[in-house]
Amino acid sequence: MLNQLHHTAEDMIRHNGGRATAGRIGILAILLAEQQAITHREIEQRLPQEQQLDRVTLYRALEWLAEKNLIHKVTSDDRAWRYHANRDVQSHQHAHFKCTCCAQVICLDKLPVERNWPLPAGYRLQEIELTVKGLCANCC
Template sequence: MLNQFHHTAEDMIRHNGGRATAGRIGILAILLAEQQAITHREIEQRLPQAQQLDRVTLYRALEWLVEKNLIHKVTSDDRAWRYHANRELHSHQHAHFKCTGCAQVICLDKLPVEANWPLPAGYRFQEIELTVKGLCANCC
């Protein structure tokens, strides 16, 4: 199961001209296997004991993966970034849902908001960051 993701992860990394290190592969595999966007801390916890990474290495690997557009970063209100693998079905711009009960973050696939946002004169639009807050099925 996870092996499958390991293989995919390694491919994705090599296709981007990066070194296929155990750390990067492990991290990306975890993010590919995960339905939700998870934090640095949660990634650490999911890494097998045998291959724990230094915190700095983890941050740098995540930074690299974001740069290469293999994963994306979600801003949240608890000052911790969450990460999620990029899949084709996700348009570059999509919304996120955060449960105010358990802090789980999932991606919502559509972003039903026009990019032509009514900004003040002279302002230029770049992107939208949208988080819907509420309670997930478990916390309801």
């Protein structure tokens, strides 16, 4: 199963004209396997012992994956970015839930975010980031 994801990951990377290195494939496979958005640290922990990457390499791989729209970054209030695979390329809406107790972050893809809010005159909207905070089922 994880093997399957590695295959998928490799395809996604090659389709974007990038080198299919063990690091990138491993990272993307981990993100594909994960329902939640996870941190740099959590990705590191999920990488097999024999394939630990330098912190910088990890950051750069994530940057590259985000650039190619294979994953996206989620801003949080603990100043650690979390990452999540983009399963369906277009419809990512940046709506997330973060548990204030266990810090888990999940994607609320169904959440409709209106794009025509009134801004002050002369302002232009580019992107909406919406985070709902609360308690997850486990922490309730």
